[in-house]
Amino acid sequence: MVNVTNISKQYKAGKDKVQALDGISFSVPRGELFGIVGPDGAGKTTLFRILTTLLTADKGEAAIDGLDVIKDYKQIRQRVGYMPGKFSLYQDLSVRENLDFFATMFNTTVKENYHLIADIYEQIRPFEKRRAGKLSGGMKQKLALSCALIHKPAVLFLDEPTTGVDAVSRKEFWEMLQNLKKAGITILVSTPYMDEAARCDRVALMQAGKVMSINSPAGIIAQFGKKLYAVRASKMHQLLRELKKFEGADDVYPFGEFHHVVMKDKGNGHLLKAHLSGYHDSELEIKEAVPDIEDCFMELMKTI
């Protein structure tokens, strides 16, 4: 459904040049929920703008549903839905007026495709007459998603829909996406939150304009390839300093309530336990851990 081949894009920033995208390739089959995970500056927004025909790449090719993003841009615009990271609806129009406007622009009616947005739109319907600019963040997000869906797009592009959104609302948003996926819509969604990768069918981990890995969440974790231990004690900052002295570690960093110790290739738990044998803390706990997407991301960052 989406095919990207060797896309590159450079920007000028004053005298400097910034390589926003550096030879990106991937493809997304019909009906997949595909995540693009990476921090600010990874190139996520540039990629989405190229795929939605709002920006042209310097090099490479991209196609949506077999249509070329340059030659066939008009047709593509009929078939994609795009929710930019920044709220881009008409602030001075009401909720309902915004929705009607987008339906009309795409030669359809709200009634025709209402089934697609019903679950989402019903939540903001009590505020139908309110101006979009006066909505709360969560409601704006639901309206923007409704407007991006009302023409029944084949592919939906969501650029950082959950940034700055609290943990509860983020969960609810991902549940909405699961329902849209069931309706057969191909979804590309970008996020800086590593934990959201687990909710996608497949993800591309991006950093500094490059794709570091593309796989299912389980596949990415399986590629980690090193032993990982989780350690905690009563004084975590002191423990971190002690762990940084451990020569058997490839990397040591805080990870929630534990510190993670990534072992050098053949390292094992005995070496770690031996290192901490002189560390007296009744709450000391050492256990082998399964890597998280965030562990994988940090490991991959070392390779680029």
Add this chain to the structure above:
Amino acid sequence: MTNNNIKYPDKALSVARLSKNFAGFTAVDAISFEVNQGEIFGFLGANGAGKTTAMRMLCGLSMPTSGSATVAGFDVYTQTESIKKNIGYMSQKFSLYEDLTVRENMQFYGGIYGMTNAFIKEKTIQVLRQLHLEDKANLLVSSLPLGWKQKLAFAVAVFHEPRIVFLDEPTGGVDPVARRDFWNMIYEAAESGITVFVTTHYMDEAEYCDRISIMVDGRIEAMDTPRALKRMYDAASMDEVFLKLARKAVRSGE
């Protein structure tokens, strides 16, 4: 954490039944808590729970409707200018002037807070060394990667050595390595005696705080160490604690 700070024997923050109403809407509903000098205090809550309103009152930017609070020993009703001089503030959205160089940002903020030229000169050298930015001092802030900007923004927020620094979602969108570097700076600041008051949407970062409060619908619904909260709510992680509490919320949005 015990309060054995010699320089400041009193609490860094002392809040009692603090409230704020907007035309019949109670944004902050009688919150009470104390924060020790040198403590890292996580201030969590869903969007719309009242965190921003509470923080604005504590920074001397908004007058409370009722209740009392002292920040760095100063009253939130009558001594707001003294509060502003004795706190630092940083948010994800705004903190540095992009068109000024790294060095100029430090000089500017030092000047705003009334620091002497000698202090600014000395402190600038120290901060540049600490951040390993000695060779980048004359670059425009706009040319730095986000992770560096955030670290510099934090250094600038504590440049005048305030008693308390307020951090409003300081690590949003930052890569996982830079996020950890940032927290390392927070730990170092806290060890030097600065009180850190921080909001975040990353629940793993909640674990790095000495104590956490969680706001739901304008009230503080829970407050304790991360470990005690997990025990209390029978949860494996702070994420779970947060979801259990925040799901109770009646109101939504900002």
